Amino acid sequence: MEAQAQGEEFAVGCMLSIKTTLGEEFQGQVITFDRPSNLLVLQEGVKSGAGPKRNIRLLKANYIKEFSFLGQGEDPLDVNKCFLDLNTLQAREESAIRQAEADAERIGVGVTAEAQSLFDALSKTLPVRWDKTTIVVMNEVRVSSPYLPESVTGGTPAANERVRKVLEFEKKRLQSRNLGQ
């Protein structure tokens, strides 16, 4: 690390195996090394042929514990192909944020893992949401802790019965899965 800090840089296109000071180890190809920020930009998955999608890592060079040289590759960035569409980026971010918000609503706060898995299972067939630690199904049937069929309340008898059955089934399924593991 000391050597790099003193002016050595990583050559673009190098395939490196890197160990970080946090104990992480990975392999990647150097996209660039940015001197001012001391950031090494790498891409993973070049060799695996996992398609055009890569994992990009921006790693502070001073957190590299050790690395080894695996080979030299082509410069991964072709300047002639470096196009960016700001609208696309904005749209992507907006959709990602929306998705994150939607996902966040699906995560119960302060609930057990079992409750969350029950929630996820119920959500596959019924519209569900969290009301604190209570699962609300179809906006009328409430399943509160400990999420047993007996704890299903509210809703029309048919809906109530339906939720109970699904809950029972999912509980069994989760149990069997756990036993299987």
Add this chain to the structure above:
Amino acid sequence: MACRKGELREEGKSRSAAAAAAAPLVAVGDALLFTTMCIIGMPVDVHAKDGSVYSGIFHTASVDKDYAIVLKKAKMIKKGNLEANVVNGTLIETLIVQSDDLVQVVAKGVLLPSNGITGYVGGNSIEAAAGYIECLNKDSGVVKPNESRGNKKHKSQTRFAAKRENGFSHADKPTKVLGSSREDHNERLDAMKLVKIEEAHTLPVDGRQGGDGSPEMQSDTHNNPEFQDKGATNEVQGSRLSITTYEAQSAPAVNTLEDTMQQEPKGLSSGSNALEDQGQDRSDEIACTVATATNISIASVPIIDVKSESCLSASSNPFLLVPPKNSGVKKTAKESKLNPGAKIFSPSVSHHIMVTSPAMANGASVPYLPSTYTMAPMATAQEEVDASSFAHSPMPVKFAPFNNVAVGNGGSDAPYVQPIIGQVINRTPQPFRYTGQYQNFQASPAYGHPNVQNVMFGRGPVVCMHPISSDVVQSAAGFSPATARPLLTPHQVHLPKHQGTASAQALQLCMAPPILASGPQPFVMPSSIPIQQPLFPVLRPIAVPAANGFLGTKFA
């Protein structure tokens, strides 16, 4: 590997003179800047100095000297060995990771443009998607046929979405974005009403005369748009007419009309194009009629379609019932276009009759019906006249139901639309019936193959039917659910087939007849429809009465 800085510079020059030249001058290298921008909006994991890991959406980065980043919707997924002001598990709206704390940023599944065109293509697709939305807005907003023409291609693509929107809009009028444009459309439409009406008149006529419908049917995307457009034009015209006549009557009606109007613009653009040529000849005559009630009547068929949509929005029972008729009307128009021979049969006329009958039911005077019947015999040539006669039956409401159906039928898309409508309807008090009817309608077209003859029967039966109709309607309610589903599937399937072959024309024709019959009692028919071919005979007698009855009952 490490190498001397000078070497890197040389390499950079070989890569790109621009990049090499710029790199030393910028606080952060171009490549890093580019990479940073590539991961904007991507979910990333950020490792901090204390070992904690935060997951969030990469929002932006500071590239001035220090490289700090901003995450959106971040949450800690791994706790570090230092106390942080972030609670594990909670969602942080915006998280700033200072350069000092930053160890690593990991973005997974990134498409680097340099890795191929894929990244770029992805961008294009996004833009295209945005374009669709814009097109939709335009369609909804643009009333003028000329503009719509320009957007034809887009329309074909967007129609699906537009239709869906329409269906949704019916359910929730105020919520839709289109709403604002609707008013404008209406105004414009009013202004253009005369012209449009003329066009509409011409359209049906053209279809009958031209007999070029078969090719249209065959090609779903290109041709169908025209089909739909024509149907849409009819609808639009009708809506316009209805709007003019009914504006004062009720706000809800206006809303419905507006909804229909939105849909109409789409169809209008294409339909107007086709119509213009043919329509111009007759436009003069039509224009005169338009001014009067007769004009309205002409539009009545199209109007019906429009109103049907409005009905959906209104979710009123009568409207719902009506929709089937509308589909029938549209179908008839289409059929006429498709089958040149159909003109002779004057299926369109029969359709018109059907429409009129509904109108009658709506409260239109009985006398009108006779006139319509006579008109039917008149055949395609005098369809306009017939229409005018029908127009007398100022049944804006009734027409509206027709509109709904028509919309659904309009394209291959129609099936989709109809289901949506059905759902909307379901919300209403009589969900089952509505759905069943819609479905029936769809199915009915497919079965319709029997052709013009069915239509013909429809005419005769229609007259007789009036008494029967009420009974039929009742029965229809029961039957509708069962029949509807079966019909739907067959209907969809049939359409493609028909399109492919010459038979398509016949099918289309057939479709129309069912519609007529179905208008009110399509459902009743459907029970028989499953049989399909055998159904024809059954359909004919039943359908006609049913329709009349439906209208009468509903309107009553």
